[in-house]
Amino acid sequence: RKEVEQDPGPFNVPEGATVAFNCTYSNSASQSFFWYRQDCRKEPKLLMSVYSSGNEDGRFTAQLNRASQYISLLIRDSKLSDSATYLCVVKRGGSEKLVFGKGTKLTVNP
Amino acid sequence: EAGVTQFPSHSVIEKGQTVTLRCDPISGHDNLYWYRRVMGKEIKFLLHFVKESKQDESGMPNNRFLAERTGGTYSTLKVQPAELEDSGVYFCASSRAGIIYEQYFGPGTRLTVT
Numbered sequence: 698r699k700e701v702e703q704d705p706g707p708f709n710v711p712e713g714a715t716v717a718f719n720c721t722y723s724n725s726a727s728q729s730f731f732w733y734r735q736d737c738r739k740e741p742k743l744l745m746s747v748y749s750s751g752n753e754d755g756r757f758t759a760q761l762n763r764a765s766q767y768i769s770l771l772i773r774d775s776k777l778s779d780s781a782t783y784l785c786v787v788k789r790g791g792s793e794k795l796v797f798g799k800g801t802k803l804t805v806n807p
Numbered sequence: 808e809a810g811v812t813q814f815p816s817h818s819v820i821e822k823g824q825t826v827t828l829r830c831d832p833i834s835g836h837d838n839l840y841w842y843r844r845v846m847g848k849e850i851k852f853l854l855h856f857v858k859e860s861k862q863d864e865s866g867m868p869n870n871r872f873l874a875e876r877t878g879g880t881y882s883t884l885k886v887q888p889a890e891l892e893d894s895g896v897y898f899c900a901s902s903r904a905g906i907i908y909e910q911y912f913g914p915g916t917r918l919t920v921t
Contacts, residue, residue: 739914740913743910793838793855795840795850798849799848
């Protein structure tokens, strides 16, 4: 079993739609959680960290449920520029290595 | 502030040859990481330097891979001899000292072994 599992996708949505990505992690020692964004043939870039209390950054909302070992990302009012692959990433306590999910590809259509 | 740079951007080599990838981290970043994505798989950690010391090399696949960071600045990752399964995108990342800091990724080196 992979340490980080994500919706396989791809997701194709119209502009303005709301889309949700889900992710589960298997290692209970995971302490830090992130969503990264990767454009085609580019490097991953940090989109947002995920906190237990949930956090919001504009149209993006991230949630963490430690009991279920579940992470989510909600994008409201999708824009064409949101088209990318979204990577769920965790970091174990005491380690700095990032553990990546395979990613979910999102295409926002006009 | 200049970002993480990697060289070359692409490399095509034959099985059995040697390739050396280079990474220049963001100035002042003590932490340097190598990751790899092979086709169809997730990005996987290879190793982590703190300055010139290897902090964690648990992700290195085998002894055909050698990473160095002399002087604690740039890093090289040598693959010798290359095998077909080494093909993929090799990313370097760097961060400031301290576990809370974001890792910034370079654009990657796309390695194709034929």
